[in-house]
């Protein structure tokens with residue numbers, strides 16, 4: 001079932017040991033401990049950070065050297081990231097990989113998660129929905145809770161950094177509570193094609209205090225007085241979720257969850273969220289079943305900042321069938337990897353999607369993806385070339401049937417999908433964009449107006 005010979009992709013691991021300095025200025029060793037698994041003869045990474053040099057087989061020595069030289073100029077640069085969940089969802093996935101990669105380069109990158117009560121996360125999830133176009137009632141009590149919880153988090157945090165990056169709307173008001181001694185960036189991962197006006201207007205009051213906004217797609221740009229940059233997310237090819245797995249490891253995962261392999265697998269991996277349209281996936285699968293035999297697996301998880309997940313999961317669990325599996329075990333990242341590799345077709349039939357790392361992950365594994373023709377999925381899938389874009393249940397069903405009947409097409413699209421990720425969506429590209437930005441802000445020393453024209457003292 002595997003479509004690629006992994007041997008040529010296996011990176012030669014760097015043997016360089018590097019020291020980086022931790023928050024309390026203790027030295028943390030990031031030195032190499034590459035090891036070979038005696039059972040599989042695969043080289044693994046044990047207790048060691050992935051380094052930029054590890055990417056050389058994919059990006060070439062010149063790009064590695066260019067990144068290292070940019071990083072040299074930023075030794076000891078202190079950046080702190082704020083978001084609202086440690087796991088579940090693309091933001092946590094990106095922060096986890098990116099902060100480690102930056103530290104491997106001598107940049108002191110921190111990641112802090114704001115805390116909040118369930119009512120706070122109910123409100124921020126509504127805001128998230130509103131930014132993606134839903135109508136919400138943003139009452140005064142909601143904005144009060146939103147701002148209060150941010151104030152409480154500000155009290156618990158000290159900032160002494162060269163840059164602050166705030167991710168998504170949940171921690172946006174933090175900026176009100178710190179003296180601004182460095183640039184603050186708002187990194188919005190959400191699809192912003194058509195945000196709900198009152199919510200956007202309210203949040204703009206905070207956003208305008210930032211020094212720049214980073215978005216995942218050019219279509220999300222808004223009318224703002226500050227610069228808006230476009231950084232598309234990317235994946236870490238060495239994580240458990242994305243690295244090569246042995247046949248035995250994959251079989252073990254499938255056995256563990258009793259996933260049948262007698263028929264081709266159609267897979268969607270997504271947080272249980274209505275914007276991912278799992279109900280539409282089930283409908284499309286049922287239509288396709290009239291022409292092909294397959295098993296549908298909907299694998300999902302829950303993020304701590306998303307209180308709607310349980311309801312979406314319960315609904316899906318109630319419509320399970322013998323050939324429609326709904327698994328809430330998506331925190332098992334080796335299972336995610338296995339399903340993305342073993343699937344004949346991966347679906348990501350989202351109705352809104354800021355970027356869609358699940359698409360990138362499946363494409364990296366050489367699996368053709370049928371994605372909703374929305375948001376960041378459109379930056380990744382070139383329709384009919386390295387996957388398919390669909391706008392309806394019927395389209396999705398037709399493409400499932402087409403791909404299942406045509407092994408050659410699956411193989412060709414999968415190969416091009418892998419190539420697209422290698423060229424455009426590996427973490428080193430995203431890292432380089434950040435490094436450029438860290439070094440780009442000008443320091444302006446300016447005397448306040450009250451000093452203008454003062455007589456000599």
Ligand code: UDP
Pocket residue numbers: 088089090091093241269270271299300301329330331333336355356357358359361
């Ligand atoms: N994910 C996971 N298990 C799941 C569902 C999702 O590990 O059951 C991961 C997925 O592999 C990806 C991230 O969560 O790395 C989801 O990112 P994406 O950009 O696709 O969507 P988001 O959840 O951020 O809207």
